[in-house]
Amino acid sequence: MDSILLLFLCLISGVILRRFKTFPPNAHLVLNQFVIYFSLPAVALYYIPKIRISSELLYPLGVGWLSFALSFAFFFLIGKWLGFSKKLTGCLVLMCGLGNTSFVGFPIIEALYGKEGLKTAIIVDQPGSFMVMATLGILVASVYSSGNVSWNAVGSRILKFPPFLAFVVGLTLNILSVDFPEIFQSAFQKLGNTVSPLALVAVGLQLNIQRRSSHWGVLSLGLVFKLMLMPLFFYLLYYKICGGTGQTIGVSVIESAMAPMITAGVLCHQYGLKPKLASMMLGIGIPLSLLTVAFWYFLIG
Template sequence: MNNLILIFIYIVVGLILQRIKGFPVSKVYKGFNKLVIYYCLPALALFYIPKIHWNNQLLYPIGVAWIGFAGAFILFRFLGKKYGWSKKLTGCLILTAGLGNTSFLGFPIIQALYGDEGMKTAILVDQPGSFVVLSTLGILVATLYSKGGESGGAILKKILLFPPFITFVVACIMNIYNFDFQQWVQSTLQFVGSGVTPLALLSVGLQLRFETRSQHWKFLGLGLLYKLILTPAIIYILYVLVFNQSSKIIEVAIMEAAMAPMITACILASSHGLKPRLSSMMIGFGIPISFVTLIFWYFVVQFV
């Protein structure tokens, strides 16, 4: 319970810092983001993944992001063609509604609700799931639906040289060969990884924007409906009703599927000119609304 309260405190502190005159908001949250991406996430991967006992059930959390993104692509591409939406609007909704905040928000919430065992599953949802989808399919969508373009080599280079991906591969190799670090190294990795909660949530608070004057309300509603309700519902139907799965791993997978839109995906959409204001609104309204919908899904998964 205390961990859940801390989540709100960190976000509120970030919102307060936004309002301090002269406070370098952009510089600070970008610095926090780099610390999380280049240090905290790799440390968590190296700490948790070597300890995971692999089995076929682990494919379920890995599949969450791939299924969610595929569904967003099919749905918004269909709606875009039917109603004559611009390519930029369609691309924006695919990116922002198709990927969830499985690390910046997901890790602290899963840690609070399920502890270290839940984190092992959350890492799988995020690393080979959300991160790889963003770095491959996400970049492809951003490129195809904007005027710019990136070569296949550039995309591959981004993936292979991205620190969380490198450490993810190293951690997987360690797991295969049943190797883990000495205790003092593990303690250091755990300490560095623990920074993900305060840094990520402060970053979220610093980036939240609540734009009230906009022509995008209808599209915001569609995007959040898919991300916060339909995506976890699809995962629930597939995993629980169709495949008849029942475990803590499935619970965590469903909860991660219900997370708010991914900040990095929204930044990717904005940087490619895919409706920057709508991208910002997906974060600004999606994160606080997700706290309500997550409560609903938490009660739902108790019956898994």
């Protein structure tokens, strides 16, 4: 539970630093860049070589990919119907299609299911949510950030995205059944642990919840979709339609109910996709998800 406390402390610290103008105005940009270029690649290089692939992992693996596909289909159609701007649609697709399956998900899963549950949670996160973010996520961010789409430029951005490059290296090592020496693994683990604190401080530095903000309507729509409709979809699919049982299915459904991914907010800021809305969805979605996750956990039993 200390990891969950850390999430709140970092978020509140960012808000306090913004309030008293302790950091420079663009400090959040520096923190976000550090997360993208150093912290996230370290996470991939530490975890990916250790994953053991088997057929029973299809359920947790499907959470990340199906979530993003469902989010894209839903907000593409809703956006067309309600006349959303391209940047608003892109922001909602990213924030609702990518779940915080590691930095919020891992401590919650460990608290609910113990260390054994983390084995499933890692599959949901690394080849699932993380890979989706590093490929389809940056693809959507690139396409929706501008009116003119150059597929060569989009492909170049994906190939030059540091977390994606790290994932490729980690996957190659996994296939070869080798890993980094222990001294490097320790360094990657410690560097990867900086993702959540730095990203949440950056969110707090930008968080400005306004009662009369024009974002409240779409923010409510996004969070209802992410925290309630998304896990409902996986609950019905995995338990009722596929007839799944056991801890692997339970962890998969609970992970689908997590708050929006912090890195999705980083992408929204980097590509100019309604960054204020993205920050509000993180600042409100993370604490709210603790209540909705409890609901789904008791429903699953």
